[in-house]
Amino acid sequence: MRIAVADDSMLTREGIVHLLSLAGHEVVGQAGDADRLLSLVQATRPDAVVVDIRMPPTHTDEGLVAATRIRATYPGVGVLVLSQYVEPSYAIRLIEDHPEGAGYLLKERVFDVAILVDALQRIADGETVVDPTIVSRLFGRRRTADPLAELTERATEVLGLVAEGLSNKAIAKRLHVTERTVESHITKAFLKLGLVDDPVSHRRVLAVLAYLRHHGTTTR
Amino acid sequence: MTRGAVDRVLLITVCAGYGVVALAAFAQRSEFVTTHAAESTPATFVFVAAGLGLLTAGCLACLDRATGMLWALCVMAAVAWLSPALVGWAAGPALARSVGMVLAPFLLPLLVHLLLTAPSGGLRGLLPCATVAGAYGLTAAASVALAATRDPFLDRYCWSNCTDNVFLLISEPSLARLIGDLWLRAAVALALLALLVAGWRLVAATAVARRQAWPIALPAALAIGAEIGYAVAVLRDPAENPEQGPFTQIFLLRATALTALAAGVMWLLVRRRRRRTAFVRLVNELDASAGGGSLRATLSRSFGDSSLSVAYWLPRDGRYVDAAGQPVDPRTGRDRAVTAIVRGGERVAVISHERGTVDEQVLRHRLGPAALLAIDNERLGAELLAHLHDLRASRARIVAAADDVRQRIERDLHDGAQQILLAVLFELRLARHDVAEDEGRAAVLDAMITETQRSLAELRALAHGIFPAILDESGLGPALWTLAEEATVPVDVTSVPGWRLPAPAERTAYLVVTETLASVRTGPVTVDVDVREDSLVVGIGGVADRPAEYLIDRVVAVGGGVTYGSGTIRAEIPCG
Numbered sequence: 001m002r003i004a005v006a007d008d009s010m011l012t013r014e015g016i017v018h019l020l021s022l023a024g025h026e027v028v029g030q031a032g033d034a035d036r037l038l039s040l041v042q043a044t045r046p047d048a049v050v051v052d053i054r055m056p057p058t059h060t061d062e063g064l065v066a067a068t069r070i071r072a073t074y075p076g077v078g079v080l081v082l083s084q085y086v087e088p089s090y091a092i093r094l095i096e097d098h099p100e101g102a103g104y105l106l107k108e109r110v111f112d113v114a115i116l117v118d119a120l121q122r123i124a125d126g127e128t129v130v131d132p133t134i135v136s137r138l139f140g141r142r143r144t145a146d147p148l149a150e151l152t153e154r155a156t157e158v159l160g161l162v163a164e165g166l167s168n169k170a171i172a173k174r175l176h177v178t179e180r181t182v183e184s185h186i187t188k189a190f191l192k193l194g195l196v197d198d199p200v201s202h203r204r205v206l207a208v209l210a211y212l213r214h215h216g217t218t219t220r
Numbered sequence: 221m222t223r224g225a226v227d228r229v230l231l232i233t234v235c236a237g238y239g240v241v242a243l244a245a246f247a248q249r250s251e252f253v254t255t256h257a258a259e260s261t262p263a264t265f266v267f268v269a270a271g272l273g274l275l276t277a278g279c280l281a282c283l284d285r286a287t288g289m290l291w292a293l294c295v296m297a298a299v300a301w302l303s304p305a306l307v308g309w310a311a312g313p314a315l316a317r318s319v320g321m322v323l324a325p326f327l328l329p330l331l332v333h334l335l336l337t338a339p340s341g342g343l344r345g346l347l348p349c350a351t352v353a354g355a356y357g358l359t360a361a362a363s364v365a366l367a368a369t370r371d372p373f374l375d376r377y378c379w380s381n382c383t384d385n386v387f388l389l390i391s392e393p394s395l396a397r398l399i400g401d402l403w404l405r406a407a408v409a410l411a412l413l414a415l416l417v418a419g420w421r422l423v424a425a426t427a428v429a430r431r432q433a434w435p436i437a438l439p440a441a442l443a444i445g446a447e448i449g450y451a452v453a454v455l456r457d458p459a460e461n462p463e464q465g466p467f468t469q470i471f472l473l474r475a476t477a478l479t480a481l482a483a484g485v486m487w488l489l490v491r492r493r494r495r496r497t498a499f500v501r502l503v504n505e506l507d508a509s510a511g512g513g514s515l516r517a518t519l520s521r522s523f524g525d526s527s528l529s530v531a532y533w534l535p536r537d538g539r540y541v542d543a544a545g546q547p548v549d550p551r552t553g554r555d556r557a558v559t560a561i562v563r564g565g566e567r568v569a570v571i572s573h574e575r576g577t578v579d580e581q582v583l584r585h586r587l588g589p590a591a592l593l594a595i596d597n598e599r600l601g602a603e604l605l606a607h608l609h610d611l612r613a614s615r616a617r618i619v620a621a622a623d624d625v626r627q628r629i630e631r632d633l634h635d636g637a638q639q640i641l642l643a644v645l646f647e648l649r650l651a652r653h654d655v656a657e658d659e660g661r662a663a664v665l666d667a668m669i670t671e672t673q674r675s676l677a678e679l680r681a682l683a684h685g686i687f688p689a690i691l692d693e694s695g696l697g698p699a700l701w702t703l704a705e706e707a708t709v710p711v712d713v714t715s716v717p718g719w720r721l722p723a724p725a726e727r728t729a730y731l732v733v734t735e736t737l738a739s740v741r742t743g744p745v746t747v748d749v750d751v752r753e754d755s756l757v758v759g760i761g762g763v764a765d766r767p768a769e770y771l772i773d774r775v776v777a778v779g780g781g782v783t784y785g786s787g788t789i790r791a792e793i794p795c796g
Contacts, residue, residue: 009639015646022653059631060693084638084680087690088705089698108642108676111649142710144744213701 001025001124004044006037006063007052007082016050016110023117032056034066041070041077047124048078050116052107053090064094071098078123082107086133092209095128099202103129103165128165128202130209135163138212147193158185163208228282228291235295239275241316242302243268245309254308254380256471259462266475267305273482274298280489287489290436293334294485300327301478307381314384318367321381325363328407329355331444332414334481336421338436351417355410362403370396377458404451411448415441426555428525428574435484443477446470498522515598516543519571527556528573532599534606540570543598545605561595568599615777616724623687623727630687638679645672688730695719696726700747703734709743716749717756725756725795728778732791735771736760754796755780760789767791 003025007013010032017027028044031037033056041049049070053063067079078101081094091104103123109131110116119129139148139160148156154175161171168186172179190197193211198204246267249258257267278294281287306312306320332355336348343349371391372382418437422430450470457465499522520528531540531550542548550558550572561569652665683689691699697716704711720726733747746761767789772782780793 011639011643012646015643018650054634059635060689084634084642085684085689086680087694087698087702089690089694089701093694108645108673111642111646113649113653137705141705142707142743144710213705 001048001120002028002044002046003120004029004031004037004040004046004049005051006031006034006040006049006055006066008032008055008059009052012052012107016116019111019113019116020050023113025117025120034062037066038069041074045074046077048080048101048120050080050082050110050120053081053083053085061090064090067094067102068097071102075101078102078120078126080105080110080119080123080129082110084108086131086137088134088138088209088213091130091134092206092213095130095202095206095209099128099206100126101128104134105129105131106133122165122170126202127167128205130164130205132160132164135160135209135212138163138209141212150192151189152185155185155189158182159189159208162186163205163212165202165205231292232279232282232295235278235299236275238299238306239271239302242299242305242309242320243271245312245316246302246305248311249305249308254310255304256462256467257305257475258308259468259471263468263471263475266472266479270475270478270482271298271302273479273486274301277482277485277489281485284489284492286492289337290334290485293330293337294482297327297330297334297478297481300324300330304380314386317381317384318386321385322363322367322387325359325403325407326356328411328444328447329359331440331447331481332410335414335418335437335440335444338418338433338440345421347417348421351410351414355414358403358406358410362399362406365399366396366403369399377460401455404455407451408448411444411451415444426574429555432488435488436481439477439480439484443474443481446474446477450474515594519573523573525574528571530569530571530598532569532602533567534603535566537606541602541606543602545602545607545609547606563592563596569595612777612779616779619728619774619777620724623724626687627692630683630689633679633683633686634689638676638683641672641676641679645669645676648672691726691730692723696721696729696749699726699730700733700749703730703737704747707737707743707745709737709740709745711737712744712746714746714748716747717751721751721756721795724778725793728775728780728793729756729758729791731774732758732767732771732782732789732793733760735768736763736789739763739765739768751795754794756793756795758789758791758793760791761787763787763789 003020005013005016005020005027007016013030013032017030020027028046029040031040034051037049037051049067051063051067053061055062055066063081063083067081070077070079075098079094080103081090082105083090084107086106094104095102101123103119105115105119110119122129139156148159151159157175158171161174166174168179168182172182175182187197195204195207195211198207246255246257249255255267257263274294275298278291278296278298281291281294300323303320303324306316307324309317309320329352333343333352336352337343343352367385367387368389369392370385371388371393372378372385374391374393375382375396376393418441422433422437425433449466453465453467453470454460457467460467462468516528516530519530520526529542529548529550531542531548533540540548540550550570552558555575556572557575558570558572560567561571648665648669652662652669655661655665688699688702690702697713697718700713700716704713729749737745740763742764744762746759748759748761750757750759763784764787766784767782775782775791775793778793780791782789782791784790
């Protein structure tokens with residue numbers, strides 16, 4: 001794969017480049033800020049970009065803004081946004097408009113080369129990647145009337161993996177069950193939560209995340 | 221008596237004496253007609269009336285210091301106007317006739333001066349100053365040059381004084397004629413210029429200034445018009461034959477206009493006096509117990525100047541504030557002036573007003589005890605309010621500074637410690653990759669990796685607690701959602717404005733919610749944020765305890781307020 005890396009911290013940037021070359025990927029260029037990343041993407045059209053959310057000049061959400069622009073302008077370029085914050089709103093902002101081919105991971109997680117490579121592969125395949133910490137944060141939210149409590153442990157686990165952006169096939173593989181079992185868990189869980197199962201996997205990611213975030217706090 | 225007062229009395233005495241001599245000379249006149257005033261009884265009457273009127277008006281104006289140079293211009297105009305009578309004093313000394321001849325032409329520049337200073341008695345602006353200075357300069361030059369060269373004996377058109385000129389240096393009849401001719405033309409041009417300038421000035425002036433100017437400006441303009449007519453008539457008929465041409469009518473017009481001018485000056489003085497008396501009564505009746513701003517209202521009403529404002533001087537702070545304690549900057553300008561109110565040698569307040577509307581003498585010296593008490597009261601109130609504003613502002617600044625420090629600590633943790641831990645983690649991962657075969661060392665590295673990740677997570681939670689970056693980066697909505705996700709009780713964020721609000725308001729609202737949630741033991745809690753009339757209204761339902769004191773302090777510090785009732789905390793935070 002051809003990959004571009006953007007992070008204002010040289011240490012992190014070099015680290016990621018190093019990991020990517022270890023995994024046998026080609027790094028087509030590096031950028032220290034969003035503007036340079038955008039011109040880099042325009043010039044080299046990589047398969048995917050890895051971009052830090054916090055970059056100059058304001059060190060707030062430049063990376064996120066750049067990722068959204070890249071998704072809108074170059075549908076063929078996947079984006080993996082790295083963050084040091086466990087903020088579901090950032091993740092949702094990223095995948096809201098273009099869920100396919102986008103990912104949001106905690107920075108420390110990508111230093112595990114297996115996770116980095118897997119995430120990039122999934123993004124290149126048009127899937128969505130959401131950091132497990134974000135998903136577990138949303139699952140952990142206190143609710144008064146909690147439909148999630150009525151789900152079996154396995155069904156909850158499957159729903160979590162759906163929210164992380166995994167395909168049925170990948171979930172089956174992860175849990176060592178058949179794809180058919182996964183499908184049945186998802187159908188039951190969705191029915192209980194009142195969600196419509198969308199066969200396009202990246203759209204159901206957003207549905208589950210939004211459900212987890214906004215639903216079932218008070219009985220009204 | 222002050223030096224200025226002595227000068228005034230001296231000038232008035234000299235001018236009045238000159239006028240009496242001139243009138244006496246006129247009474248002694250020979251059977252020859254030497255001035256148009258002698259042609260008929262009405263002409264005599266208006267001649268005398270204008271002269272005495274101007275003298276009287278000057279004397280009266282001298283008593284009202286606020287009228288500036290008005291008094292001097294009036295008495296000197298009377299001198300110039302009565303001078304022709306002295307010139308025709310055949311039995312009088314040659315010096316008197318010569319002096320009269322020199323002084324008579326100064327009537328025009330004096331009228332120009334009067335017209336352009338009405339009603340304040342002072343000249344402002346380059347063009348009016350230049351016009352007046354030019355008029356005096358030209359007249360003086362012409363008058364002196366004529367005195368030096370005109371030999372009355374050789375003057376073909378000699379009219380009233382055909383023998384005496386004690387100032388004569390060289391007898392040059394043709395040169396004198398040329399100078400006289402040129403002077404008349406210049407006088408016409410000057411008079412027209414003065415009328416234009418005065419017209420422009422009146423058009424540009426404020427309504428109040430215009431209203432006050434016309435009693436002087438109108439007769440002065442009329443008199444200048446008559447002077448123009450006179451000069452044109454003399455240019456056409458140098459012999460000035462009263463039997464022919466309009467000389468008699470022009471003389472009557474000049475005299476009438478000057479009489480009207482004297483009357484206008486006196487009327488202005490009477491009006492000022494009446495208004496002053498009324499004002500003093502009004503100000504002294506000021507209710508000392510009335511609320512702030514009553515002085516401004518009273519002054520503004522009695523002077524008819526709605527733009528009038530009162531600024532109180534706070535010596536300790538070295539600044540001015542209005543009755544509400546808000547800082548103000550009283551400035552003078554083209555149309556605005558400030559008058560200070562001084563007590564015991566110290567400035568207590570200044571009145572900023574339209575030029576010419578306020579009687580400074582009254583404000584400075586004639587305020588009674590009730591008015592002064594009212595001013596003192598209002599100033600004390602203003603000082604108190606000003607300090608209250610200062611206190612509020614300083615508290616808000618302290619809060620903002622504390623917030624900034626928290627934000628900086630969050631950034632420092634993020635950019636410093638967290639980055640270093642990340643780097644350590646990265647190196648550990650690489651090392652772990654290299655020793656994949658060696659189970660013992662791999663286990664050690666795995667343990668270190670886990671510990672480092674735990675440190676990172678704890679650091680992240682710490683930084684978030686100090687100051688959540690998402691609040692400043694994405695606003696109240698996302699920050700409150702994060703709070704709801706982390707809370708130990710169910711939290712329902714029912715509504716949050718989707719747009720950004722000023723940082724102090726957002727931070728305070730966030731603090732109210734996070735501190736309240738931390739104190740709640742059982743849920744569910746509802747959080748509702750709304751913007752109503754420049755205020756951010758935060759409602760937190762399902763709260764068993766009253767809000768903590770420091771939380772209320774924090775909201776009050778940014779100018780808001782907190783109420784609690786039936787399990788709901790309601791905080792109003794200004795965000796305008």
